[in-house]
Amino acid sequence: xxxxxxxxxxxxxxxxxxxxxxxxxxxxxxxxxxxxxxxxxxxxxxxxxxxxxxxxxxxxxxxxxxxxxxxxxxxxxxxxxxxxxxxxxxxxxxxxxxxxxxxxxxxxxxxxxxxxxxxxxxxxxxxxxxxxxxxxxxxxxxxxxxxxxxxxxxxxxxxxxxxxxxxxxxxxxxxxxxxxxxxxxxxxxxxxxxxxxxxxxxxxxxxxxxxxxxxxxxxxxxxxxxxxxxxxxxxxxxxxxxxxxxxxxxxxxxxxxxxxxxxxxxxxxxxxxxxxxxxxxxxxxxxxxxxxxxxxxx
Numbered sequence: 639x640x641x642x643x644x645x646x647x648x649x650x651x652x653x654x655x656x657x658x659x660x661x662x663x664x665x666x667x668x669x670x671x672x673x674x675x676x677x678x679x680x681x682x683x684x685x686x687x688x689x690x691x692x693x694x695x696x697x698x699x700x701x702x703x704x705x706x707x708x709x710x711x712x713x714x715x716x717x718x719x720x721x722x723x724x725x726x727x728x729x730x731x732x733x734x735x736x737x738x739x740x741x742x743x744x745x746x747x748x749x750x751x752x753x754x755x756x757x758x759x760x761x762x763x764x765x766x767x768x769x770x771x772x773x774x775x776x777x778x779x780x781x782x783x784x785x786x787x788x789x790x791x792x793x794x795x796x797x798x799x800x801x802x803x804x805x806x807x808x809x810x811x812x813x814x815x816x817x818x819x820x821x822x823x824x825x826x827x828x829x830x831x832x833x834x835x836x837x838x839x840x841x842x843x844x845x846x847x848x849x850x851x852x853x854x855x856x857x858x859x860x861x862x863x864x865x866x867x868x869x870x871x872x873x874x875x876x877x878x879x880x881x882x883x884x885x886x887x888x889x890x891x892x893x894x895x896x897x898x899x900x901x902x903x904x905x906x907x908x909x910x911x912x913x914x915x916x917x918x919x920x921x922x923x924x925x926x927x928x929x930x931x932x933x934x935x936x
Contacts (some may be wrong), residue, residue, distance in 0.1 A: 650910025651771035654902035655701035704769035712935035723754035758797040763864035766796030767805035768900040845874025853890040862896020884917040
């Protein structure tokens with residue numbers, strides 16, 4: 639059962655990124671609704687979007703990086719920073735998708751001769767913490783190894799301490815959910831056990847306090863951007879409010895606008911671990927162009 643939930647966790651995180659692709663970084667929820675209606679299907683981004691070269695069923699630059707991480711783990715049998723780093727750099731050699739600031743700065747640091755351990759940007763966007771589902775899958779029975787590697791892989795591109803802590807936090811939460819804990823229970827217990835004096839605990843409480851609020855309003859109040867301090871409570875809100883409804887969590891995430899892709903990847907990971915493959919709409923899974931690779935590499 640746990641192995642099935644682990645595979646669902648990975649698939650849900652990828653599906654979440656793919657669902658967000660079509661409207662990624664549109665900030666105005668009303669504009670999303672008027673142009674696209676309720677986003678329940680995978681969409682092709684418009685030519686004037688941040689992802690004009692992407693097609694329906696493909697990924698944002700976040701999902702592409704997560705796929706490289708999954709490939710590296712599958713082919714080496716573990717998390718190998720040097721291997722992941724090499725594949726990651728090759729991904730962006732002639733990349734036809736969007737290249738964000740953290741990626742540009744990290745690539746520049748590599749060009750300056752820095753090793754993977756020290757090449758990361760100072761970015762506080764949550765993208766580095768959002769691509770960790772493959773790590774949770776392979777290290778689901780070893781939480782301390784999982785935590786260590788979640789930190790290492792995040793620091794490769796994002797060295798902001800709060801972002802790195804967030805990666806460890808959501809890795810531990812998802813591992814606990816795979817072991818049978820409900821998501822809200824897992825989020826509270828992990829914060830208490832490992833992050834009692836961290837901003838993580840403050841952001842958790844901020845998110846939990848809005849369970850009864852409408853999601854678009856709540857996320858708008860937290861902030862729709864990629865910055866960890868804004869995104870973290872929105873992720874908590876969606877996981878807690880839709881603890882038994884993965885589809886609605888991800889639809890509401892996308893409809894809230896902004897950096898919905900990174901937000902969705904984390905929400906999908908946690909709720910996929912909790913609810914399993916049957917909770918992921920079949921059309922999302924079948925519509926992903928990388929589906930066969932994901933299944934093969936899990």
